[in-house]
Amino acid sequence: MRHVSVSLVLVAVGLTAAFCVVVLLGFGFRGPGIADTEPALSVATWIDVAQGTGARNIVSAIYLNVRLFDTILEVLVFSVAVLGVHFYLTARGRPEPVESIPESSVVRVAADLLLPLILLIGLYVTVYGHLSPGGGFSGGVIAGTGLLLAAIVLGTKTVTARLGRRLLDRLEWITLLGILIVGLVPAALARTPLVDLLPAGSPGRVGSGGSILLYNGLIGLKVFVGSWVIIRHFVDHRGEI
Amino acid sequence: MSWLNGVTVSIVLFGIGLLGLVLRRDLVIKLLALGLVNASTILCLVSLGARSDGAPPLLGISTVQNIVDPLPQAIVLSAIVINFAILALALVFVMLLVERYHTTDSHRIERETAEEEEQEELWS
Numbered sequence: 001m002r003h004v005s006v007s008l009v010l011v012a013v014g015l016t017a018a019f020c021v022v023v024l025l026g027f028g029f030r031g032p033g034i035a036d037t038e039p040a041l042s043v044a045t046w047i048d049v050a051q052g053t054g055a056r057n058i059v060s061a062i063y064l065n066v067r068l069f070d071t072i073l074e075v076l077v078f079s080v081a082v083l084g085v086h087f088y089l090t091a092r093g094r095p096e097p098v099e100s101i102p103e104s105s106v107v108r109v110a111a112d113l114l115l116p117l118i119l120l121i122g123l124y125v126t127v128y129g130h131l132s133p134g135g136g137f138s139g140g141v142i143a144g145t146g147l148l149l150a151a152i153v154l155g156t157k158t159v160t161a162r163l164g165r166r167l168l169d170r171l172e173w174i175t176l177l178g179i180l181i182v183g184l185v186p187a188a189l190a191r192t193p194l195v196d197l198l199p200a201g202s203p204g205r206v207g208s209g210g211s212i213l214l215y216n217g218l219i220g221l222k223v224f225v226g227s228w229v230i231i232r233h234f235v236d237h238r239g240e241i
Numbered sequence: 242m243s244w245l246n247g248v249t250v251s252i253v254l255f256g257i258g259l260l261g262l263v264l265r266r267d268l269v270i271k272l273l274a275l276g277l278v279n280a281s282t283i284l285c286l287v288s289l290g291a292r293s294d295g296a297p298p299l300l301g302i303s304t305v306q307n308i309v310d311p312l313p314q315a316i317v318l319s320a321i322v323i324n325f326a327i328l329a330l331a332l333v334f335v336m337l338l339v340e341r342y343h344t345t346d347s348h349r350i351e352r353e354t355a356e357e358e359e360q361e362e363l364w365s
Contacts, residue, residue, distance in 0.1 A: 005263070012263045016256045023248055023285065031243040033293030035310060043298075046311050050300055058298040058308070062315040074319045081326030088333045092340070133297060137322060204301060230329050237336065 054200030055130035055209035064135075064212045065196060072183045075219060079176050082226040089233040103153050111153040118146030126220035130209035136216040140223025147228050156235045168225055175222040182214060247288020254281035268335045268345045272328060279324040286313040286320075 122143030129135035201208035261274030290310030296303030
């Protein structure tokens with residue numbers, strides 16, 4: 001037992017040291033602006049890509065256009081994690097229900113005021129993902145966190161009853177199916193470019209960016225529902241928040 | 242202080258996280274250390290495109306010469322989502338282990354599984 005952990009520590013220290021040497025030699029001694037002296041070759045390429053898609057946010061133009069299939073598989077990984085949490089915690093069975101602790105009136109009033117705003121910000125970040133910083137992943141997490149706030153104040157049972165448990169479980173798989181279908185339709189129709197179904201539109205408008213808006217909306221819905229499913233399962237099996 | 246940049250800070254964080262992952266016995270703290278390793282990787286990748294006069298990679302808003310490299314940011318998005326997925330799933334497994342062995346200490350869990358195996362061999 002003892003010698004195993006010692007050798008593990010040695011391996012860890014060795015790996016870290018090797019990593020440090022490689023990275024320090026490559027990038028380490030350059031000051032805070034590491035890419036200051038770099039030629040902007042890569043950036044110019046990505047600007048061309050973004051102009052081709054009609055999106056203003058170059059990052060979403062990369063991960064929802066040229067790296068689209070990678071992102072779809074990433075959504076698949078997220079879905080598998082949600083399915084894993086769902087499966088293992090449902091198989092564990094229901095523990096004794098715990099009485100929820102009533103929150104103070106300050107939290108209740110603040111949650112009432114903030115919940116619509118948080119959901120609205122989540123929607124805004126999702127819909128404007130191709131024009132400004134944001135996108136489906138961050139917008140979905142913002143809206144899911146808003147539901148967590150509601151769950152703290154009202155209790156998960158009330159929130160689940162209001163949203164409809166069955167609807168949420170179905171919505172999760174329907175959105176995943178939607179993302180896969182929308183992603184694979186151009187390939188099925190033999191249309192090029194393979195990742196873009198809609199016209200680019202004029203840059204700066206909400207309707208621009210080709211399919212990026214569609215993917216952002218679907219991914220936002222997926223992450224919103226998925227994070228809520230994870231939160232609900234964790235809370236259900238630890239009593240109330 | 243020319244050596245103080247995102248990469249060097251991320252190396253320190255990576256080392257702390259890796260040592261915590263190996264040395265600490267508490268499973269929850271191991272998971273926190275894993276999160277620290279992940280955060281250090283994200284910091285390293287994003288700071289590779291950093292410029293001291295950097296502007297966000299938005300066309301039509303930032304001037305083109307100052308735009309930071311958008312590729313690491315797009316790649317880091319996968320790392321963030323997958324870290325979230327791993328953390329949620331690993332926490333479920335920790336919950337199952339705690340329910341069975343009533344401890345988060347990895348050494349005690351290993352000892353008890355070894356004892357269980359010995360008893361199974363005795364019975365068979």
